[in-house]
Amino acid sequence: MKAEILTIGDELLRGEIVDSNKSFLSDRLLTVDAEVRWHVSMRDDPADMTEAFRRAAERSDVVLVSGGLGPTRDDLTISVLAETFGRKLVCDEETLQNLRAFFARFGREMAANNAKQAWFPEGAEILPNPVGTAPGCMLREADTAFFCMPGVPRELHKMMDEQVLPRLDRLRGDDQVVRATLLRTFGMGESNLDEELADVASEAGVSLGFRTAFPDNYVRPLARAADSSEATARLRRVCDAIRAKLGPMVYGQGEADSMESVVGRLLDEAGKSIAVAESCTGGLLAQRITGVPGASAYFRGGVVAYANEAKVGQLGVPQELLDEHGAVSEPVALAMASGVRERFGADFGVSTTGIAGPTGGSEEKPVGTVFIGVATAEGAEARDFFFPFERERHRMVTAQAGLDWVRRLILGAEPVAPRWARGRS
Amino acid sequence: MKAEILTIGDELLRGEIVDSNKSFLSDRLLTVDAEVRWHVSMRDDPADMTEAFRRAAERSDVVLVSGGLGPTRDDLTISVLAETFGRKLVCDEETLQNLRAFFARFGREMAANNAKQAWFPEGAEILPNPVGTAPGCMLREADTAFFCMPGVPRELHKMMDEQVLPRLDRLRGDDQVVRATLLRTFGMGESNLDEELADVASEAGVSLGFRTAFPDNYVRPLARAADSSEATARLRRVCDAIRAKLGPMVYGQGEADSMESVVGRLLDEAGKSIAVAESCTGGLLAQRITGVPGASAYFRGGVVAYANEAKVGQLGVPQELLDEHGAVSEPVALAMASGVRERFGADFGVSTTGIAGPTGGSEEKPVGTVFIGVATAEGAEARDFFFPFERERHRMVTAQAGLDWVRRLILGAEPVAPRWARGRS
Numbered sequence: 001m002k003a004e005i006l007t008i009g010d011e012l013l014r015g016e017i018v019d020s021n022k023s024f025l026s027d028r029l030l031t032v033d034a035e036v037r038w039h040v041s042m043r044d045d046p047a048d049m050t051e052a053f054r055r056a057a058e059r060s061d062v063v064l065v066s067g068g069l070g071p072t073r074d075d076l077t078i079s080v081l082a083e084t085f086g087r088k089l090v091c092d093e094e095t096l097q098n099l100r101a102f103f104a105r106f107g108r109e110m111a112a113n114n115a116k117q118a119w120f121p122e123g124a125e126i127l128p129n130p131v132g133t134a135p136g137c138m139l140r141e142a143d144t145a146f147f148c149m150p151g152v153p154r155e156l157h158k159m160m161d162e163q164v165l166p167r168l169d170r171l172r173g174d175d176q177v178v179r180a181t182l183l184r185t186f187g188m189g190e191s192n193l194d195e196e197l198a199d200v201a202s203e204a205g206v207s208l209g210f211r212t213a214f215p216d217n218y219v220r221p222l223a224r225a226a227d228s229s230e231a232t233a234r235l236r237r238v239c240d241a242i243r244a245k246l247g248p249m250v251y252g253q254g255e256a257d258s259m260e261s262v263v264g265r266l267l268d269e270a271g272k273s274i275a276v277a278e279s280c281t282g283g284l285l286a287q288r289i290t291g292v293p294g295a296s297a298y299f300r301g302g303v304v305a306y307a308n309e310a311k312v313g314q315l316g317v318p319q320e321l322l323d324e325h326g327a328v329s330e331p332v333a334l335a336m337a338s339g340v341r342e343r344f345g346a347d348f349g350v351s352t353t354g355i356a357g358p359t360g361g362s363e364e365k366p367v368g369t370v371f372i373g374v375a376t377a378e379g380a381e382a383r384d385f386f387f388p389f390e391r392e393r394h395r396m397v398t399a400q401a402g403l404d405w406v407r408r409l410i411l412g413a414e415p416v417a418p419r420w421a422r423g424r425s
Numbered sequence: 426m427k428a429e430i431l432t433i434g435d436e437l438l439r440g441e442i443v444d445s446n447k448s449f450l451s452d453r454l455l456t457v458d459a460e461v462r463w464h465v466s467m468r469d470d471p472a473d474m475t476e477a478f479r480r481a482a483e484r485s486d487v488v489l490v491s492g493g494l495g496p497t498r499d500d501l502t503i504s505v506l507a508e509t510f511g512r513k514l515v516c517d518e519e520t521l522q523n524l525r526a527f528f529a530r531f532g533r534e535m536a537a538n539n540a541k542q543a544w545f546p547e548g549a550e551i552l553p554n555p556v557g558t559a560p561g562c563m564l565r566e567a568d569t570a571f572f573c574m575p576g577v578p579r580e581l582h583k584m585m586d587e588q589v590l591p592r593l594d595r596l597r598g599d600d601q602v603v604r605a606t607l608l609r610t611f612g613m614g615e616s617n618l619d620e621e622l623a624d625v626a627s628e629a630g631v632s633l634g635f636r637t638a639f640p641d642n643y644v645r646p647l648a649r650a651a652d653s654s655e656a657t658a659r660l661r662r663v664c665d666a667i668r669a670k671l672g673p674m675v676y677g678q679g680e681a682d683s684m685e686s687v688v689g690r691l692l693d694e695a696g697k698s699i700a701v702a703e704s705c706t707g708g709l710l711a712q713r714i715t716g717v718p719g720a721s722a723y724f725r726g727g728v729v730a731y732a733n734e735a736k737v738g739q740l741g742v743p744q745e746l747l748d749e750h751g752a753v754s755e756p757v758a759l760a761m762a763s764g765v766r767e768r769f770g771a772d773f774g775v776s777t778t779g780i781a782g783p784t785g786g787s788e789e790k791p792v793g794t795v796f797i798g799v800a801t802a803e804g805a806e807a808r809d810f811f812f813p814f815e816r817e818r819h820r821m822v823t824a825q826a827g828l829d830w831v832r833r834l835i836l837g838a839e840p841v842a843p844r845w846a847r848g849r850s
Contacts, residue, residue, distance in 0.1 A: 304715070
């Protein structure tokens with residue numbers, strides 16, 4: 001199944017926004033085993049749109065179109081599509097009533113131009129949009145299926161998952177159903193993952209894809225079968241096999257399962273709390289933890305102890321430790337983790353102190369060196385890591401490693417081996 | 426000048442990465458007044474690449490190509506481009522020597538496949554790449570100019586700015602030179618900006634573009650003239666006029682001039698230091714400040730006081746204030762700002778306490794309410810704001826407003842009026 005993605009809108013061509021719809025749609029098309037060959041973006045221009053629709057119909061089996069479904073004069077997708085393939089526009093009464101009801105709910109009368117959103121090319125199948133006013137549609141032209149969706153990401157995502165993907169499942173010529181998911185791993189490089197899982201995908205109808213999303217690596221298992229229950233069962237078997245092989249290296253599943261949300265869930269379930277003492281991560285750890293709604297249930301707070309005086313005054317790190325070992329050292333990481341745990345009355349205290357660069361390194365402690373400490377009621381431990389990445393990535397991987405350590409402690413697993421990232425960038 | 430952007434690489438079509446090169450290139454093309462009509466991405470596939478090159482030559486004056494310049498078998502841009510337009514490949518001796526010298530510097534011998542990067546279509550002009558191994562090239566085909574650049578963003582950015590843009594200036598048919606820049610504003614909506622600046626762009630050869638980059642709004646002035654010194658002078662005049670009109674609303678100029686780097690520079694120049702006490706921003710303020718290399722010169726540290734106990738224990742907020750006014754209140758914001766300033770020995774103390782949502786609001790203090798406090802040697806002040814945005818954006822705009830307040834204090838300007846964002850989302 002050859003696929004093509006068309007995104008429409010003047011703003012895309014002006015570089016005002018990074019067009020993330022294309023990568024979302026591409027990723028989803030993988031789950032139905034479609035081969036995405038083209039991404040094309042064009043202005044709200046009838047001649048350009050006509051050219052793109054024609055060319056797509058010639059070379060692709062599936063065409064996903066996003067944007068241009070709104071009520072304004074610039075929104076031309078439906079009318080140009082109809083015109084390109086010689087279809088009349090017809091009004092869909094049900095959509096029109098839904099639109100009227102939508103505005104009535106907010107006590108407003110529907111503007112005349114909104115009625116435009118109820119018109120579709122003759123023969124099109126309407127795709128409901130439960131989270132916005134513009135419905136989408138599917139139009140078959142010879143051997144090609146066009147799916148028109150809104151450009152608003154939230155509406156597009158829902159329509160793609162609930163309306164388009166099931167139809168693509170049915171359109172697939174071989175009558176096979178495809179099921180896929182995403183397993184999120186941290187602590188192993190992509191090529192090692194590939195090697196490690198070489199014999200996992202040996203079952204017929206199963207394949208594995210890999211994807212790097214720094215500092216994580218994702219595995220995307222994909223299962224094909226004659227019906228949906230067999231495909232689902234197959235996918236479950238391959239997921240189980242991957243988890244058996246990788247153990248706690250797999251930290252989450254699915255798009256939304258970030259490390260901080262997984263750690264938050266584990267803390268919440270265990271009734272435990274956390275506090276953080278950050279030097280090199282500079283607030284990133286706290287910011288990620290508090291980015292999860294409901295974090296106040298388990299997050300006590302944190303200290304960003306950038307200056308040495310703050311490490312002494314706010315975390316109780318003894319001045320002698322700083323003088324003797326330097327701020328980037330195991331004893332200081334230990335004292336920071338214990339200090340923040342105690343002062344905030346938390347079950348877990350996590351600390352980071354390292355050299356994110358670009359300057360500040362030495363022969364003994366080069367840029368990239370970092371110590372992470374974790375303190376619990378049972379005691380404290382600190383480990384040294386070496387993450388050979390530029391400043392921003394160094395902070396990202398350090399924060400991830402700190403969160404991962406807490407996750408592994410709660411699960412009763414060993415923390416990742418120190419220096420895992422050395423030479424694996 | 427009709428322009429088209431082609432990006433090449435299997436990984437783009439698999440949705441593994443969001444293709445930010447396209448928005449970068451589009452944005453840059455605006456500065457030479459080119460009209461970007463098409464963005465096309467395709468796999469590393471000779472037939473697809475040939476089709477795209479042919480079509481681009483028919484419909485566009487300028488074609489920017491990124492990706493496929495590496496040394497591996499997948500890197501086909503140069504050979505397919507030559508083949509498509511019937512050119513021989515010729516070896517550029519100077520590039521070959523540069524490549525050998527590059528590897529010699531790292532004590533390595535050049536691999537055979539790297540030599541491939543020294544071959545170009547006959548008649549192409551070579552574009553040096555000072556930060557990578559793959560040079561780019563410009564090829565004229567009839568009335569169309571193709572510019573091939575690497576896909577690595579850092580290399581692409583440098584080549585576009587230093588090699589391609591000056592050539593585009595020369596290629597422009599009307600012999601006019603275009604100069605443009607970006608003025609970054611915070612605190613005013615896009616439509617208000619547009620209104621406010623209506624009479625600024627009245628000079629001939631001057632135009633203004635607007636662009637939203639939440640929570641900021643950018644103004645892009647563009648000046649055209651017969652020669653570069655007149656275009657530069659014109660651009661300076663329009664920038665001066667905008668700054669005269671908007672005053673301290675303009676906080677920075679250019680791509681890299683973030684609010685935190687501007688505030689950092691001002692603090693550094695004034696020899697002043699800062700510390701932050703964060704509740705609703707949860708570490709974002711500290712993380713942004715410490716994201717700027719060299720922040721340790723002026724950043725003392727911060728406390729993320731999510732729980733009330735942390736506000737009392739770590740910042741010295743009196744328990745009575747919390748009991749009487751609640752954590753989200755003016756007196757608590759004041760006490761947090763003063764407390765963090767004192768405890769960290771900083772010149773400026775900044776605090777945030779608010780309701781980022783999705784839950785936690787009340788009739789009196791709905792989701793979106795936030796108090797920001799700033800303490801200096803002269804005393805402390807707190808103001809209430811209402812930012813009607815979802816959690817993540819609420820945190821972003823709160824952090825920005827806190828930084829902006831410090832900036833305005835250093836400049837001797839008034840802080841932005843409270844509640845500016847009400848009803849302006």
